[in-house]
Amino acid sequence: MDVHTQQTNSRPFSQLMKQTRRLTFWSLALAFLYFSFTFAQVWFAARKDTRKPADAIIVLGAAQYNGRPSPVLKDRLDHAITLYTEGVAEILVVTGGRQENDTYTEASTAADYLRKAGVPETAIRREVSSTNSYESLAASARFLAKENITEVVLVSDPYHAKRIADIAEEVGLDAQVSPAATKIPLRALVRETAAVGLGRLLGHRRLARISQAFSPRT
Numbered sequence: 001m002d003v004h005t006q007q008t009n010s011r012p013f014s015q016l017m018k019q020t021r022r023l024t025f026w027s028l029a030l031a032f033l034y035f036s037f038t039f040a041q042v043w044f045a046a047r048k049d050t051r052k053p054a055d056a057i058i059v060l061g062a063a064q065y066n067g068r069p070s071p072v073l074k075d076r077l078d079h080a081i082t083l084y085t086e087g088v089a090e091i092l093v094v095t096g097g098r099q100e101n102d103t104y105t106e107a108s109t110a111a112d113y114l115r116k117a118g119v120p121e122t123a124i125r126r127e128v129s130s131t132n133s134y135e136s137l138a139a140s141a142r143f144l145a146k147e148n149i150t151e152v153v154l155v156s157d158p159y160h161a162k163r164i165a166d167i168a169e170e171v172g173l174d175a176q177v178s179p180a181a182t183k184i185p186l187r188a189l190v191r192e193t194a195a196v197g198l199g200r201l202l203g204h205r206r207l208a209r210i211s212q213a214f215s216p217r218t
Contacts, residue, residue: 038200039193045162046189051178055149056125057089058140058175060133060156060164061096061106069113072157072182073106077113079180080155084119088153088178092119093144095127095136133160134167134208141171150174159188163196167204 059080062073069077077094084092092114096106107126114124125143130136133156144150151174154164158179168175199207 035193035197038197039189042159042162042189042192042196045165045177046158046179046184048161049178050176051083051088051153052176053087054089054151054153054176055147056091056093056144056151057083057153057155058093058137059095059110060136060154060160061094061110061130063099064096064102064104064106064109067104067109067112069109073110074113075180075182076155076157077110077117079178081114081117081119083153083155083178084123090123091125091149092123093125093127093140093152095130095140097129097131099131132208132212133164134171134204137164137167137173138171138205141168141173145172152176153178155180157182157188158184159192163192163199163204166196166199170204 057080059076062076063070064073080092083089094107094110094114096110098105105126105128107128111124111126115121125140127136127139127143130139137154140152141150144152150172152168154161154168154175154177156164156177156179161177161179165175165177195207195211202210
């Protein structure tokens, strides 16, 4: 094979490498722009309280310790109680199932806390089987629909605001978000950016199933 033939054969490979590098560059650039935009959405949502009068307040579950709310869950419940006493809604929905080896569900622990704070039993609804935010909101949407309730205010940590609003829309809830007054760690914002970005691409239901293997509550 002469030199001319070798050069001719190498041209398609060289062109392919250039095209591959160009495609890789633009793919990474688009991914960077997409997740940068998503990060901004998560950041701004974490700093907004869009509460308005609604039919129900849904409190996203968090860890409980043998029937006692964790600090995270307590902050969410205290904020929900404030909304309830301000007349934002007459129904409080508490969510969250039982983790492995637990005696109490997150929802039953939350309901006990609300009753001790003076919330009447008739105002409390429980969702006791979920293990992640998607399941919590999907199950809540189903049983609230039986009471013709779709307008809700969601309570969780600030960095969850964008994702739970997106999930609520996906499951048919007309939702506003009123975050509890807690810190907003950068690591949590980055994690939520990935979850929101991937949730829009894959669907939050599918993403919840994938992530369930890695985290007990997402």
